[in-house]
Amino acid sequence: MIRFIDVQKTYDNGTKALKGVSLRIDDGEFAFLVGPSGSGKSTIIKLITGEEEPTDGRLMVNGYNMGSIRNRQLPYMRRTLGVIFQDFRLIEKKTVWENLEFVMRAVGASPREIRKRIPYVLDLVGLTRKDDRYPDQLSGGEQQRVAIARALVNNPHMIIADEPTGNLDPGRSLEIMMLLEKINELGTTMLVVTHEKELVNRFSKRVIAIENGRIISDETGGYYKNEEII
Amino acid sequence: MKRSYNFGYFIAEGFRSIFTHGLMSFAAVFMILACLIIMGSFSLVAVNFERELGQLEADNQFLAFVDETYTREQAQAIQAKLEALENVSYVEFTTKEQAKENYAAKYAGDQNQELYEELPTEVFRDRYAVHMKDISLMNETIDQVEGVEGIDGHQAAPEITEGFVMVRNVAAGVALILIVLLLLISLFIIYNTIKLGTFTRREEITIMKMCGATNGFVRAPFVVEGMLLGLAGAVLAFFAQWGVYSLIAHAIDTGSTIQLITVIPFQEMWKGVLAVFAATGLVVGTGGSVMAIHKFLQV
Numbered sequence: 001m002i003r004f005i006d007v008q009k010t011y012d013n014g015t016k017a018l019k020g021v022s023l024r025i026d027d028g029e030f031a032f033l034v035g036p037s038g039s040g041k042s043t044i045i046k047l048i049t050g051e052e053e054p055t056d057g058r059l060m061v062n063g064y065n066m067g068s069i070r071n072r073q074l075p076y077m078r079r080t081l082g083v084i085f086q087d088f089r090l091i092e093k094k095t096v097w098e099n100l101e102f103v104m105r106a107v108g109a110s111p112r113e114i115r116k117r118i119p120y121v122l123d124l125v126g127l128t129r130k131d132d133r134y135p136d137q138l139s140g141g142e143q144q145r146v147a148i149a150r151a152l153v154n155n156p157h158m159i160i161a162d163e164p165t166g167n168l169d170p171g172r173s174l175e176i177m178m179l180l181e182k183i184n185e186l187g188t189t190m191l192v193v194t195h196e197k198e199l200v201n202r203f204s205k206r207v208i209a210i211e212n213g214r215i216i217s218d219e220t221g222g223y224y225k226n227e228e229i230i
Numbered sequence: 231m232k233r234s235y236n237f238g239y240f241i242a243e244g245f246r247s248i249f250t251h252g253l254m255s256f257a258a259v260f261m262i263l264a265c266l267i268i269m270g271s272f273s274l275v276a277v278n279f280e281r282e283l284g285q286l287e288a289d290n291q292f293l294a295f296v297d298e299t300y301t302r303e304q305a306q307a308i309q310a311k312l313e314a315l316e317n318v319s320y321v322e323f324t325t326k327e328q329a330k331e332n333y334a335a336k337y338a339g340d341q342n343q344e345l346y347e348e349l350p351t352e353v354f355r356d357r358y359a360v361h362m363k364d365i366s367l368m369n370e371t372i373d374q375v376e377g378v379e380g381i382d383g384h385q386a387a388p389e390i391t392e393g394f395v396m397v398r399n400v401a402a403g404v405a406l407i408l409i410v411l412l413l414l415i416s417l418f419i420i421y422n423t424i425k426l427g428t429f430t431r432r433e434e435i436t437i438m439k440m441c442g443a444t445n446g447f448v449r450a451p452f453v454v455e456g457m458l459l460g461l462a463g464a465v466l467a468f469f470a471q472w473g474v475y476s477l478i479a480h481a482i483d484t485g486s487t488i489q490l491i492t493v494i495p496f497q498e499m500w501k502g503v504l505a506v507f508a509a510t511g512l513v514v515g516t517g518g519s520v521m522a523i524h525k526f527l528q529v
Contacts, residue, residue: 079442091434093250106443110235
């Protein structure tokens with residue numbers, strides 16, 4: 001579960017990115033976070049992943065208080081999350097299997113667990129026979145599937161997808177979004193940051209809209225209404 | 231318990247990384263090799279110099295004269311007491327007759343040679359040449375020798391001894407400073423070389439961190455890589471040093487102008503050189519990679 005209580009974030013250069021954000025995302029939910037560039041979406045992601053600390057307010061991520069979390073605890077908090085990036089961020093010199101393996105190694109999984117879990121996750125994202133390929137041998141959509149598999153492989157409580165379809169054509173975007181929905185139905189909480197109005201409106205999910213560092217709407221089964229902010 | 235799963239993985243990743251980033255690895259090994267050869271060459275010169283000094287020191291001695299009233303047997307009985315003294319390496323007994331012969335021989339060919347040869351034996355005394363383990367303790371040793379029953383007087387040249395001690399101290403100081411300096415320069419160069427390699431992999435490190443990898447997990451393959459690069463550089467440097475040293479030693483041994491210097495054969499020192507090179511390579515490689523990666527772990 002994620003809980004923001006009147007969270008504020010001011011960067012060192014004086015930019016006020018968040019001006020009192022209160023928000024709650026419960027376990028098992030699927031939520032879109034929408035808003036224009038510079039609205040504070042990335043800051044919310046950075047606060048959740050521990051890349052930044054809140055200036056004020058209280059932030060809880062899967063039981064960790066992000067205002068007082070110690071550096072030593074940060075890796076363990078991050079293991080409760082799976083992060084998907086717009087640019088995939090796969091390690092180019094590792095095969096698909098190795099890209100997943102190192103993430104499992106990082107949490108101390110045994111070779112036996114690795115051999116069991118990776119085929120299952122690759123099957124889930126539809127990449128069963130591509131475990132020996134390198135990222136540059138895959139299409140954009142396939143690379144994003146690998147990134148999803150990587151986010152999923154350690155069975156996190158929550159997946160945060162930062163513009164997961166930003167580099168994909170509409171057809172591939174829909175496939176990826178449907179895959180994320182399927183993963184959510186299997187019990188993983190999903191927070192998807194996106195600009196894509198049509199995609200958001202196609203799924204009747206919770207939509208949290210942010211602008212100028214403030215939540216301007218938060219509706220379950222909502223729509224991405226404000227065309228001007230796209 | 232779970233950590234043990236990753237040991238082989240870290241070794242394999244370290245090895246793989248060396249070949250994946252071949253050019254940077256080559257640069258790092260080359261830098262380690264160059265630094266070790268410079269440091270090693272200087273150190274070997276210092277070792278040779280130290281041995282030459284040691285031999286000169288060993289030749290340095292003082293004379294302890296035996297009481298004139300002692301018989302030959304009594305005089306020779308003192309030897310055991312002298313050799314029992316802590317800083318005494320060994321002693322050589324010389325009778326007064328031998329002393330006279332030595333004295334005359336020293337002036338053989340002199341215009342007053344006859345005069346020296348005709349000196350009465352009674353002018354000389356039985357004596358011991360006392361060789362010390364540590365010549366910087368000469369004064370204390372003289373006092374101890376003077377305290378031995380049957381010793382009556384001594385002859386020493388402390389200014390020569392002090393000269394040796396000073397030269398040795400200065401040489402050791404200069405060698406130490408230069409070796410530390412070269413070591414620091416090596417560490418700096420390796421640090422920058424590995425940092426350059428690490429910089430290209432900062433994205434990889436960020437991904438690892440975002441996936442919940444601990445600093446230890448991220449660092450381990452880099453440390454293994456640094457150790458392997460350090461060891462590879464050390465082994466190559468060892469053989470290169472062997473070759474360079476042997477060439478120089480051969481040139482000195484066969485040269486007509488510098489025959490006074492005796493060069494220690496490399497075969498006598500190879501184990502020490504290999505151990506020092508391997509240890510330095512390991513420390514520099516590991517230290518350099520730990521320092522280089524530190525900055526990128528702040529994610």
